[in-house]
Amino acid sequence: MRTAFAISAFAATAAAHATFQELWVAGADEESTCARLPGNNNPVTSVSTNDIRCNAGSKAAASKCSVAAGDVVTVEMHQQPGDRDCTREALGGNHFGPVMVYLSKVDDAATADGSSSWFKIFELGYDSSTKVWGNDLLNKNCGKQDVTIPSDIAPGDYLLRAETIALHTASQAGGAQFYMTCYQLTVTGGGSANPTGVKFPGAYSASDPGIKVDIWGNGFTEYKIPGPAVYSG
Template sequence: MKAALIPLVASTLVTSVAAHATFQELWVDGEDAASTCARLPANNNPVTSVQTNDIRCNAGASPAGSVCSVPAGGTVTVEMHQQPGDRSCANEALGGNHFGPVMAYLSKVDDAASADGSSSWFKIFELGYDSATDTWGNDLLNKNCGKQDVTIPSDIAPGDYLLRAETIALHTASQAGGAQFYMTCYQITVTGGGSANPAGVKFPGAYSPTDPGIKVDIWGNDFNEYTIPGPPVYGS
């Protein structure tokens, strides 16, 4: 696992604040909705405890001003950057060797503008570690100017949802509480679709501090496989 970068870990810890980031923008079938329906957190710092309500939609996140309409079966693109409003592709979306997976969840809610994230969440996307290419999900975020496409299931019931985009930085995850969670919730209304209401998990509760995908030494010589935390992707 990126053995050549191991000597850089100590210096990475010193500069890690500069490498923090947030999911900030949303695209719907190629149309840029910017941050209009994103519940932006108070800052770009990570959540480090999976046992608090901050793990739902991040710390200090307040409801967004809009709700984005998304067709069932359509594609949304979540977009991450280090600083608010900086969409420059010259800067890594999440720098500082913050390797880890990328995931997306949905939660069916009565009102996306006021829901608190306490309802159940089902996973609709995950991208972990490819040992054949030594590539992480958030490596691809960096290569794609912070963007990740996610397909909305075509059979889910129409209505309001929270869309939760997340990446976990694992560069210091060998110690308890060392994993860094970066997430943003987007307010969306799904149109069309079917009648499926997938079973889900609750946050907090879905993750444990000792899950093998959360407390893990990615720098170890024997590291060659990664287990993504949380439930399986719906429909997989």
């Protein structure tokens, strides 16, 4: 029964793509002013290209968003540009998967190319007891996910990378779909921490158990989120 459902899901959801588009800072809606929006809402499917950093066709945003260390920011995802209608799923069509957020310290967020190191500040994968995925909660919350900026990181410019991975066809090589957007931030306050990180490409392998995985199989009971551990501060 589950296999039949999976096949029907594949057929019905080919166009259910999306992008992280907006950012809220301490409850204030900054819209897309500091978002490097990609060229379209299609996913990245290769972990070995530079597109895995900030998505394909993304360009510098209009400005930087100022964020105090320790504040909560909210990334917001929708299927179409500018469409914030909460009656539609953020990422529709059974595109189940985790949600992750990274930061990268840069000299200038407006010009940084994403080649510097990234450290993870948030992740939400799969709850086997409820069978709820991280991006299920995005859909239930009008595409929004709250994330706390670590209170101890050094002030300055950062790129924030919000990502979800759709795993509905991930049982085959290259089947995972990566949706990410980078936001340009200037972090104020904070401390002196400069966490070690990972590089994109390089942080993920196409064969990672959280990237090449059959979420429809009868043997699927738990999920390993790819990438490094979350920075604890």
